[in-house]
Amino acid sequence: MVGWLVTALLWAAVVVRLRKRQTQADVGLLVMFTGMAIGFTLARPELVALIDAGGFPLSSLLKRCTAMAGAVGVALYMSAVAGRAGWLHIPGSILMIVTLIGSYLAGADRWRETDVFFADASRFTMTTEVWAGWVHFLTWYAYVALVCGSLAATCIAAAMQTGGVLRTQLLVFSAGTVLLGLSPVYAVLGLFTVTSYDLGVDRMAFLSPGVLLLVAGMAWQPIHRLIVAVPARRLHAQLGGLWRLLSDVEPGKRLPVEAVEWPVLLHRRVVEIHDWLRALSAYLPDVEPASGRVTPEEAAGRVREALAARLAGQAPRASALDVFGKPEDNVAQEAKWLIRMWRAWLQMEKELGPVEAGVSPGR
Known part of the structure; x- marks a missing residue:
């Protein structure tokens, strides 16, 4: 048999x-x-x-x-x-x-x-x-x-x-x-x-x-x-909330769906999120470029402030600044940092409520 x-x-x-x-x-x-x-x-x-x-x-x-x-x-x-x-x-x-x-x-x-x-x-x-x-x-x-x-x-x-x-x-x-x-x-x-x-x-x-x-x-x-796909798929899913939050900032920057392997999909999602974060940084007033990597909590606060300014109709600066610091060299490590930032965002939203036009992040 x-x-x-x-x-x-x-x-x-x-x-x-x-x-x-x-x-x-x-x-x-x-x-x-x-x-x-x-x-x-x-x-x-x-x-x-x-x-x-x-x-x-x-x-x-x-x-x-x-x-x-x-x-x-x-x-x-x-x-x-x-x-x-x-x-x-x-x-x-x-x-x-x-x-x-x-x-x-x-x-x-x-x-x-x-x-x-x-x-x-x-x-x-x-x-x-x-x-x-x-x-x-x-x-x-x-x-x-x-x-x-x-x-x-x-x-x-x-x-x-x-x-x-x-x-x-x-x-x-x-x-x-x-x-x-x-x-x-x-x-x-x-x-x-x-x-x-x-x-x-x-x-x-x-x-x-x-x-x-x-x-x-x-x-x-x-x-x-x-073996590589299992953690990459998990990180990709955990980044979904942050990706959806930022995806409306510049929809034209979404990369075409061509890759089928999870490590590549994860790398693409991290790149897209970074593109949107950089675009949002143009809405932050009087912010100097980061000299080092900011904490996930600080990054979540800056995203909240930028989104509030954008909702208020504030015009972005001509050029964006690196206000979040140099990312990790390893894609998986960078994804984990972004996930921590997303969790900090959710905690701030729980404490302060949804982002409203012109409202200070409170931190």
């Missing part, structure tokens, strides 16, 4: 990605999800039995080919994240897939899975079938190792040239690809009896942690955006 659910979710992801194919990263995700969806579908025992019903074990070959296609998708996506062109992976991948198919049809189908080939002592007797087996499995392992190695090198090189969240994402992804790349190395050593091969060890030491790091690397930026 769980397997079918995962398969259905993967096909749903394919349908969603079909609508977005503008960039290399988009195409990479589409190819990756398609490969994973087909791979999970082919892993269903019912379907395996149906595909292999004719007597030829075609399901194993299809599974490897779709895994290769999925790996191309990962390469395209992560190359795009690293700022590199990933299309060069495609010709090599097509050549590898053709080799994989040809060797399988030439006799490697005798060993459907790798562990069967490992257990067959006759694999060192170089008949045509055995040659086909060696070509087939070495092609498979070489492909995985080359893709992982090239991706790791690409992401590490890109990480050294950037910083922040992107650098962390690239390094996490590099660690995952290095671990996955060690799996075929371990398997090939086992094939040549240099060391004993254990599928359980391979899964625990290389495959499972490698896949987990790969998934973590791909999800790093979306998760980071989500």
Whole structure:
């Protein structure tokens, strides 16, 4: 039941990605999800039995080919994240897939899975079938190792040239690809009896942690955006009252609604509020520019006084002054200061009543 659910979710992801194919990263995700969806579908025992019903074990070959296609998708996506062109992976991948198919049809189908080939002592007797087996499995392992190695090198090189969240994402992804790349190395050593091969060890030491790091690397930026979006959305909402109070001062200064990410929306709201505060400062009589940051309470009083002068019909000065002081460098910190000013405003309104034309702020 769980397997079918995962398969259905993967096909749903394919349908969603079909609508977005503008960039290399988009195409990479589409190819990756398609490969994973087909791979999970082919892993269903019912379907395996149906595909292999004719007597030829075609399901194993299809599974490897779709895994290769999925790996191309990962390469395209992560190359795009690293700022590199990933299309060069495609010709090599097509050549590898053709080799994989040809060797399988030439006799490697005798060993459907790798562990069967490992257990067959006759694999060192170089008949045509055995040659086909060696070509087939070495092609498979070489492909995985080359893709992982090239991706790791690409992401590490890109990480050294950037910083922040992107650098962390690239390094996490590099660690995952290095671990996955060690799996075929371990398997090939086992094939040549240099060391004993254990599928359980391979899964625990290389495959499972490698896949987990790969998934973590791909999800790093979306998760980071989500983590950043939660406090930004909260601050954006808390600034709503002050924004609505000041938005009528100069409605033409409202910025167009284009951004969809909360940190950007928060930054825009802070900028709009500052534009309106500066416009209001032109209504304050005999006020010197602030030498330092005023307190939120002082700022609320000055806003109240400016609004009262504006309601009274007082003409603004030709130029506005910075009467509130230098804002914080950090947008979130500045938003918190503005929220404190809004709370001070609400307290003053509670004590003194609504702003009326020409009425002194009382402080």
